[in-house]
Amino acid sequence: MAKQDDRVERAAPLSLALCVENLSVRINHNQILKDLTFEVAPGELLAILGPSGSGKTTLLNVLAGFVQPEQGTVRLGDTIISSPDHVVPSDQRGIGFVFQSYALWPHLNVLDTVAYPLLRQGEARAHARKQALEILTRLGLDPLSRRLPHELSGGQQQRVGLARALAARPRLLLFDEPTANLDEFWKVDLQMEIRQRQRSWGATGLYVSHHVPEAFSVADRVMVLAQGQVRQIGSPLEIYQEPEDKVVADISGSYSLVDGVVESVPRSGTAVVNLMGQSFPVSINQGIAADTKKFIYRPEWGMIGDDGLSAKVVDMRFQGSFVDYFLQIDDIQLQHRQLGSPTLQVGEQTHWKPKRLARWSGGN
Numbered sequence: 001m002a003k004q005d006d007r008v009e010r011a012a013p014l015s016l017a018l019c020v021e022n023l024s025v026r027i028n029h030n031q032i033l034k035d036l037t038f039e040v041a042p043g044e045l046l047a048i049l050g051p052s053g054s055g056k057t058t059l060l061n062v063l064a065g066f067v068q069p070e071q072g073t074v075r076l077g078d079t080i081i082s083s084p085d086h087v088v089p090s091d092q093r094g095i096g097f098v099f100q101s102y103a104l105w106p107h108l109n110v111l112d113t114v115a116y117p118l119l120r121q122g123e124a125r126a127h128a129r130k131q132a133l134e135i136l137t138r139l140g141l142d143p144l145s146r147r148l149p150h151e152l153s154g155g156q157q158q159r160v161g162l163a164r165a166l167a168a169r170p171r172l173l174l175f176d177e178p179t180a181n182l183d184e185f186w187k188v189d190l191q192m193e194i195r196q197r198q199r200s201w202g203a204t205g206l207y208v209s210h211h212v213p214e215a216f217s218v219a220d221r222v223m224v225l226a227q228g229q230v231r232q233i234g235s236p237l238e239i240y241q242e243p244e245d246k247v248v249a250d251i252s253g254s255y256s257l258v259d260g261v262v263e264s265v266p267r268s269g270t271a272v273v274n275l276m277g278q279s280f281p282v283s284i285n286q287g288i289a290a291d292t293k294k295f296i297y298r299p300e301w302g303m304i305g306d307d308g309l310s311a312k313v314v315d316m317r318f319q320g321s322f323v324d325y326f327l328q329i330d331d332i333q334l335q336h337r338q339l340g341s342p343t344l345q346v347g348e349q350t351h352w353k354p355k356r357l358a359r360w361s362g363g364n
């Protein structure tokens with residue numbers, strides 16, 4: 001087993017950040033990642049969204065040391081851990097990986113599973129188990145320490161996976177859709193656990209998800225990938241309210257498109273926009289200018305009631321805490337969301353007006 005001096009230094013692991021520069025990866029002659037450049041600040045959790053095949057999992061595999069890049073570098077703090085001619089072995093990177101499939105060894109109980117990374121680092125078995133029990137206690141899992149994986153629920157198994165990843169006090173935590181195999185109750189619970197523990201440990205993290213609300217709820221910032229390239233990086237609010245192109249708009253939530261004319265240049269976050277012959281004061285994002293002709297409307301950015309544009313309810317979907325109405329307004333159909341129980345039925349007439357709009361940048 002390698003001595004401590006042979007491994008990547010981990011004396012101050014929680015002060016390090018991740019820097020990816022011009023990263024490109026080709027697998028079986030297919031370009032998976034192309035010229036990726038981004039940084040993750042110390043202690044920050046960056047969520048990664050993107051359609052299937054966008055390169056999310058490949059990126060994690062590069063960071064974990066499972067795939068070597070053909071171009072670019074990956075730097076963890078001051079150490080280059082991946083480049084075309086140099087790859088630090090996975091077990092020497094100080095990285096914790098939480099898998100979608102739990103990936104627990106069936107023959108190891110919970111305590112020995114969490115102690116395993118410490119044993120790999122050269123810790124004596126008794127000391128490794130003591131540290132593992134301390135981590136399990138902090139996560140409220142110590143009563144399960146003697147159980148085998150088949151004796152645990154899905155949520156418990158994934159928590160054990162998180163404990164194992166945290167055991168070696170990693171510089172970087174990688175989450176590959178960690179809640180994908182859980183039911184809704186455990187999914188929300190584990191999201192809160194992950195965010196709380198990542199913050200309390202102070203580790204930098206990357207969190208891959210297909211589920212937009214999950215990514216928004218856990219992340220400090222969100223990176224959207226498509227066809228192996230970065231399309232936008234920003235806070236969850238920026239990604240949702242100010243998508244830079246169609247890919248980002250499509251993946252970040254439901255929306256409708258409306259045509260209009262800006263009647264006043266935006267000032268103090270408000271503009272007057274004419275839609276179908278009526279003028280409305282609306283909150284706007286920074287991208288709206290006098291020549292903006294097409295706008296994004298998110299379902300909750302408006303009101304229905306007694307004034308505004310005449311609209312007919314052509315469909316209605318009750319979602320529990322809210323209702324989605326699909327409104328026909330002249331020749332456009334628009335999705336509008338309202339909290340609470342249904343107040344309108346399909347076929348009824350109402351009126352709609354926007355309270356916020358965003359600039360559309362996705363083309364025709």
